[in-house]
Amino acid sequence: MKKLINRQPGRVATWALGLLPFALLLVVYLLASDARLEANPNDKLLPAFSAMGDAIQRMAFEPSKRSGEYLLWADTLASLTRLAIGVGISALMGLVFGIVTGTLPYARAGLSPLITGLSLVPPMAILPILFILFGLGELAKVMLIIIGITPFLIRDLQQRAREIPAEQVIKMQTLGANTWQIILRLVWPQIMPRLISAVRLSLGSAWLFLIAAEAIAATEGLGYRIFLVRRYLSMDVILPYVLWITLLAFAIDFLLARYSRWRYPWFHGSH
Amino acid sequence: MKKLINRQPGRVATWALGLLPFALLLVVYLLASDARLEANPNDKLLPAFSAMGDAIQRMAFEPSKRSGEYLLWADTLASLTRLAIGVGISALMGLVFGIVTGTLPYARAGLSPLITGLSLVPPMAILPILFILFGLGELAKVMLIIIGITPFLIRDLQQRAREIPAEQVIKMQTLGANTWQIILRLVWPQIMPRLISAVRLSLGSAWLFLIAAEAIAATEGLGYRIFLVRRYLSMDVILPYVLWITLLAFAIDFLLARYSRWRYPWFHGSH
Amino acid sequence: QAQARDSFKVCWSIYVGWLPWDYGAAEGIVDKWADKYDIDIEVVQINDYIESINQYTAGQFDGCTMTNMDALTIPAAGGVDSTALIVGDFSNGNDGIVLKDADNLEAIKGRRVNLVELSVSHYLLARALDSVGLSERDITVVNTADADLVSAFNTSDVTALATWNPLLGTIKESPEANLVFDSSSIPGEIIDLMVVNTDTLKANPALGKALTGAWYEIMGHLDDSGFRQHLANVAATDLDGLRMQLDATRLFDQAEEAVAFTNSPALKDTMQKVAEFSFDHGLLGEGAPDAGFVGVATPAGVYGNSGNIKLRFDPTYMTMAAEGEL
Amino acid sequence: MAIIEMNNLWKEYGDQVVLERLNAEVQEGEFVTLVGASGCGKTTFLKMLLGTESPTRGELLLDGAPIPDQPDETRGIVFQRYSVLPHLSALENVMLADELHRHKLIGRAFGGKRKALKDAAMAMLESVGLTQAAGKFPHELSGGMQQRLAIAQALMKRPRILLLDEPFGALDPGIRRDMHHLVLDLWREQGLTIFMVTHDLAEGFYLGTRLWVFDKTRLDPQAPGAYGARITYDLPVGDCDKGTLTAIQEQADATARTMA
């Protein structure tokens, strides 16, 4: 009998074991939901699957009466656009500042303490100032994402840029490269796959900030819808929305991982 | 003339450069605040430093009229207690599940997909369900922190546990260790310093969740105060509170780093 | 000191008394009136009520919807001279106090009461306690975010709360809920306003005219089914839900009624009660020596410090609407 | 009876044949050194002896029975790197085996028992010349000291077979010679059976009582994985002339070039 630490489940066992807890969760939900609906048929907290199905049908496949839009898709589009812009800008800033502070000692001395300081400020606590600075338009919604994740991205990429072996920087110089060329041909390309990892790590927070921003000022978006129907405790809408957000988050993460493997084989080959 | 990439600022220059952006921020604030106060002497958005000084004096050194407490300290105590309990429980769960899933292939097959799934669910969107599960008392506040950061901790520590060189696991077995002993004498002690790193990484989110939790339902706490006085835009209280939170976050991070260096010299020596 | 301008921004948040602004914006009524006076008015929806007032106070908006109490404690106490341009309605059951396991208000004694601290719910609670000879010392106030009140009520930790619609309506649906007090017991004290910056209004009377004109045209659609359906959709409810909310609201759909309400001496008394409550809770700022520190001008006279009037109930534009002069 | 016996042993990873048709017997107390081009399967062979890899075909017997399919106390190992536990001091590293044995549940000893274990461990540290370094962590030790510590740690368990995978590859030549003496002394004292992989033919000859050369007898440059390595020479030490040495070296070089 092998020690537990040496025992590997087979393919089928891996799948079965992986799905088991989800199945259990489902059963627990069904039981709890049934019990509550038994006690109060109008209970909204843990709706039956049929109720959620109706809600999905309504949100995704029937045009809304207010705007004639299919709400789920309109919300998804709005939220994904914001997420893309916010994460995109953050990634860009993370890349630029991460490379600059990671590569140039003078830039690091000047900017690192500020970035560390800013990364510790909880953005939700200074909302009024943020909104004054950035208004309440689309910019503000993505701004919260940017402020929320950029310091992390910068610090992570700065770290990664510093981890590039000194040997390679020296090698570049012996090949005649100046500072700009070192950044352009050594640091930047090597940071790119690490940027993708960092973005993957920060996506959870990005979603949180997006949902928070949409609850404050927006007229569509996944977070807005959840905020809006929360006042009526419409869990039949909220739960599918949450599931949908989770799926989207998973899909984005998966796609980024795939892209990175495809685009930067040298990074994944040597790690 | 050395290339920029090869130029290192001296000690003094490092300090000066590091402080410069803070000084600039301060000046910008002063100018903006002055301009606003010029236009409206009662402006609350960017209060003068004297107003903030008064607020600090009032919150920290005068007993509150309503409760007789020194509000800043009472709030700090309440928040730090919640933070400590929340992060402590999360760290414990991260440790246990991280080690178990990182070390035992069977446990990993069973729990990893669930943890990945859970880590993608935005906690703020399922508050109603969290409330029924955990109520609205202290437990709920701590719970939000736990739900917010535990999946990250588990996944990180699982990763770290898997990174322990296979050679060492084999070495333990040749020394006669069984699975339990390998966990107890190899994995667990080696994971501890990595737990501290992971906790440091997650503290930013922990603060966010704490503040969010205190905004939901509370009678004291730093987040509670900020959201309460936001009702009348008392930036003279909010800004010092935010600064204080930033300082606390910085201090905790610093202490954890120091503790880790002192307690786990072998970890920092070989990295 | 404000300049004459020709483009303005006003904001509103999702509450039954202010929902008509979205109808007006969507149906072009606001634009129509703005064009009439040669200006532009942008109507912006902000979900977070407090943030909308904060932004107005900080000068990001020229006008904003808010209650009389918040108008006093946030912009006015913050030194932003504000005018209640339109008195839209008062709460007549839209705000209420709910208890579990008891159907009389006295039973609230000793409980933890969840509500949005320092909001009109808090004021309502103070008035309610007053009416049964209790005070705030007899209970514990737990500040709870409005968005979370409904789900909070499902937990056993919560046995008493005060809130407004539509949250109140949702909570009342629960079999455990007993409404023990609501704003219909203090009619006219919780007033929903469109507040604009006084200086901006002085420099740009066109803004006041256009907003007022648009509002009463919107009010003219009150009984249209399209109007009601629109409001229900925006509020993410159905027609019944909307009717429930409207029934608890005393909407002044005729300008004359609003003018009469504003002119009545009761308004001054109400504002005194509100100011005293606010002062007791520190809402007028630490510098405030007494409840009358911030002066409130009403047609019936000034309450408080006439040297520091920051909130003005001015029926001028509503009167113009009533007399068809817009 | 032979302690280790191989009957037509094969090891493949998917399509790639690493080792093929190995047949040999090793008696208790032999010191077998393994040389061969990089990538020809020496480490893989040690892994099979260790139990972390299992044969694809054929038999690998320990005392006549199939070798256990996971590492245990009968076989000690020293790797080129990562061989000592970085979070324990030198002394703790050496005490570990006894502690694990004494207290199954907590794997730690206290009080008087600990004192006894400590004395035994200090004696072992002395025999490898690390008395001074007892309180130091591995990262404070030089490479040579770490490997000495690894050997001490492995020997505390008194394994019957000691596996060494290029244990001195990263060391200075001088230090390396000191280690040779140490290993030979310990081998003689404890009656160990040793399998040691090395890149250095001279080292292999100097240390072993028996030298195995792993090499591919058939080699397809287009598909280096099509055929596996075999034991091409199995030399009792002493029984070789200059010509054999050169032949071995040249053959191994040719293989390495084709595979690189």
Place this chain on the structure above:
Amino acid sequence: MAIIEMNNLWKEYGDQVVLERLNAEVQEGEFVTLVGASGCGKTTFLKMLLGTESPTRGELLLDGAPIPDQPDETRGIVFQRYSVLPHLSALENVMLADELHRHKLIGRAFGGKRKALKDAAMAMLESVGLTQAAGKFPHELSGGMQQRLAIAQALMKRPRILLLDEPFGALDPGIRRDMHHLVLDLWREQGLTIFMVTHDLAEGFYLGTRLWVFDKTRLDPQAPGAYGARITYDLPVGDCDKGTLTAIQEQADATARTMA
């Protein structure tokens, strides 16, 4: 005039003296091999030649002027590891020097110009025997191929001085001998001046026209950092007998043991 000249050169890190009182001249075209115990400062010496460390005292002259205090194109280098850029294919690694030279701003060439650079790079790849591997990334190459690539990359810039820090330490003996031929050929063809650190005395003798032994002449076992290493032997190759070799080896071993 000598290409490299040292006058009373010292290097210290804080309290620790690494190198002391180095005096020597090296003529253009010499092949200097450096041997010595681990930690005695060979890499530190190369770093000073490279410009990443500067002398604490004394002078280090290139063509009679103080050596530039940062790496540049006059001095190429090959390290034991990390010597090629992992994110570029073998061909791109070799083309890099020319690309950087041609296009200061973007450091990349396109179209016809790229074609020309590519041909030059392919010729260089051929001379180190990597034609087949042109499109592969370094992680797909064996250690020996990576080092050949690193040499090709460095030589594209036609440096006057080539610094090699144990470039073949991680390679199989056979592969290593192939690399020796390669380096000697390139050195002769291009008239390079080479400084090469090695652990292997035989390698040092075989390759160099001149062999330097770095060693501490004074040694305090209690404070290994109190005195620095010097050049204890400076041998023109050929001028040595078996006795000298043994003496060098034993001296170096003794130092290594004290310092380990």
